[in-house]
Amino acid sequence: xxxxxxxxxxSIKENNIDSLEDDLKKYFSICKDKIGFIPNVLRSYSWNQKxxxxxxxxxxxxxxxxxxxxxxxxxxxALVVSSLNNCYYCQVAHGAAVRLNSENKILxxxxxxxxxxxNLSERHQAMLDFxxxxxxxxxxxxEKDRIxxxxxxFNDDEIWDICExxxxxxxxxRLASGIQMNPNKEYHNQGR
Numbered sequence: 001x002x003x004x005x006x007x008x009x010x011s012i013k014e015n016n017i018d019s020l021e022d023d024l025k026k027y028f029s030i031c032k033d034k035i036g037f038i039p040n041v042l043r044s045y046s047w048n049q050k051x052x053x054x055x056x057x058x059x060x061x062x063x064x065x066x067x068x069x070x071x072x073x074x075x076x077x078a079l080v081v082s083s084l085n086n087c088y089y090c091q092v093a094h095g096a097a098v099r100l101n102s103e104n105k106i107l108x109x110x111x112x113x114x115x116x117x118x119n120l121s122e123r124h125q126a127m128l129d130f131x132x133x134x135x136x137x138x139x140x141x142x143e144k145d146r147i148x149x150x151x152x153x154f155n156d157d158e159i160w161d162i163c164e165x166x167x168x169x170x171x172x173x174r175l176a177s178g179i180q181m182n183p184n185k186e187y188h189n190q191g192r
Contacts, residue, residue, distance in 0.1 A: 021049055027056060037186050039093065041172070044181050062168055067161045072101040076111060076124065077131045077165045083112045084135050087173035092183035099191025108191075126152040127162060134166045 017028055017038075024046070031038050045052040063074050075097040082090035091112055098108040110118045115128050126149055134141055149159050175181070 020046065024049055024052060035186075037184050040181055040184050041089065041093075041176070044179065058168070062161070062164050068155070068158050069161050069165075070101075072098065073124070073127065074161075074165055075101055076115075076128065077162060078169050079108060079111045080115055080128050080131055081135050081166055081169040082173055084132060085170065085173035085177070087169075087176050089176040089181045089183045090169065090173055092187045096187040096190035103191075105192060123152045123154070127154070130162060131166050134163065135170055 017025060020028065028038050028042065031042065042052065042056065045055050063078070064071065067074070075094055078090065079094040079098050082094055095108040095112060098111060099105055102108075107118070111128075116125075120128070130141075130145055130149055133145065146159055149162070150156075154162070
């Protein structure tokens with residue numbers, strides 16, 4: 001198996017999508033229509049259609065569902081967490097999402113390398129500081145950390161959403177690294 005094919009030994013190939021159940025075929029078709037390709041994370045999960053459904057529903061809910069956090073804020077959290085975990089797949093994929101949602105070609109690179117080096121709003125600085133601490137030292141999170149977020153304008157629902165995103169990406173980063181999931185080539189050019 002060459003490097004390009006090492007996404008996951010049980011991944012389906014583009015021409016085997018017909019073996020998916022109808023709801024997943026439709027989901028993959030929507031992906032192709034909206035972004036032009038099927039993300040390799042979905043292809044990797046497709047060996048187990050039940051898990052693919054759970055993963056995609058949870059991802060879509062926390063990243064695209066109803067929240068007072070903007071989609072850009074959610075993508076910023078995903079990118080910083082993925083950077084801390086050195087997750088190649090998510091750094092590339094969510095770097096592209098930050099570029100597309102911010103219309104800022106530099107922001108994703110700054111977030112990847114050192115979000116503290118850019119003049120972010122106090123809100124975003126606090127959000128990313130909390131996300132970093134929750135990733136690196138979850139046992140050190142105390143009420144003072146949540147109070148700091150509240151002082152920057154986050155309510156308890158938004159704090160929950162931040163925690164959920166951080167938790168999700170800490171899990172998926174480890175999965176992507178564990179199976180050597182490689183990002184789709186298309187992500188590299190998005191938003192540039």
